[in-house]
Amino acid sequence: MTNTSSGDPLAISARNLTLTLGSNAAPTEILRGIDLDIAKGEVVALLGPSGSGKSSLMAVLSGLERATGGGLTVAGADFSGMDEDGLAHARRGRIGIVLQAFHLLPTMTATENVATPMELAGSDDAQPRAKAELEAVGLGHRTDHYPTQLSGGEQQRVAIARAIAPRPELIFADEPTGNLDVSTGEEIVKLLFERRAETGATLLVITHDKSLAQKCERVLTMADGVIVSDTKNAKTAAA
Numbered sequence: 001m002t003n004t005s006s007g008d009p010l011a012i013s014a015r016n017l018t019l020t021l022g023s024n025a026a027p028t029e030i031l032r033g034i035d036l037d038i039a040k041g042e043v044v045a046l047l048g049p050s051g052s053g054k055s056s057l058m059a060v061l062s063g064l065e066r067a068t069g070g071g072l073t074v075a076g077a078d079f080s081g082m083d084e085d086g087l088a089h090a091r092r093g094r095i096g097i098v099l100q101a102f103h104l105l106p107t108m109t110a111t112e113n114v115a116t117p118m119e120l121a122g123s124d125d126a127q128p129r130a131k132a133e134l135e136a137v138g139l140g141h142r143t144d145h146y147p148t149q150l151s152g153g154e155q156q157r158v159a160i161a162r163a164i165a166p167r168p169e170l171i172f173a174d175e176p177t178g179n180l181d182v183s184t185g186e187e188i189v190k191l192l193f194e195r196r197a198e199t200g201a202t203l204l205v206i207t208h209d210k211s212l213a214q215k216c217e218r219v220l221t222m223a224d225g226v227i228v229s230d231t232k233n234a235k236t237a238a239a
Helices: 052-059 085-089 110-120 126-136 152-164 182-199
Strands: 012-023 027-041 043-047 067-075 095-099 170-174 202-206 218-224 227-233
Touching: 012 052, 012 202, 027 052, 027 182, 027 202, 043 052, 052 067, 052 170, 052 202, 095 152, 110 126, 110 152, 126 152, 126 227, 170 182, 182 202
Parallel strands: 043 202, 043 218, 095 170, 170 202
Antiparallel strands: 012 027, 012 067, 218 227
């Protein structure tokens, strides 16, 4: 399944992607033959009810989970034959992830939370890059604060800064407003789209929110482990 134009460079290309969990005696099919192309720079929403396979698909596409079968190329890397260590290495610098739970380290300041992944990747300018990205998400005055000193919206801003600071080719956001009130969630969505537009990254957003999906260029809908619809929105994603 693809809605990309022929010749467009691809950020993601999946063919007959499957994920089966559980024992051999009682296997559970989570993903049942996903075919998907996503062009570089595209902004895509992934909709579907709980249990449809949305988060599992994101986990496989982002390299957090190994597919059971099929072919998968992400940002030019062949994920198909990689083990967990290979996937972890391939994610580094290629992929940024924003989750519903902020997953900030409580003993680290905002700057340290953003800088540490870049330091682990060998960056020698992680601290100034982290501070610059925190400034870009409106937290220049909160760089030395710890997560417990930040509101939920501020913590998600730190998480967005952490995902975007390394300038990954792809950003995955799984229910990024799920733990926020409506007003704060709208601010976070606006910020996420602005930072993505600034960097030119490909963005895949998992959401239950149809109004958020309408801000994306393309909407995929999942049910029972397969993509059941793939549509383009009339207007492009908000910047």
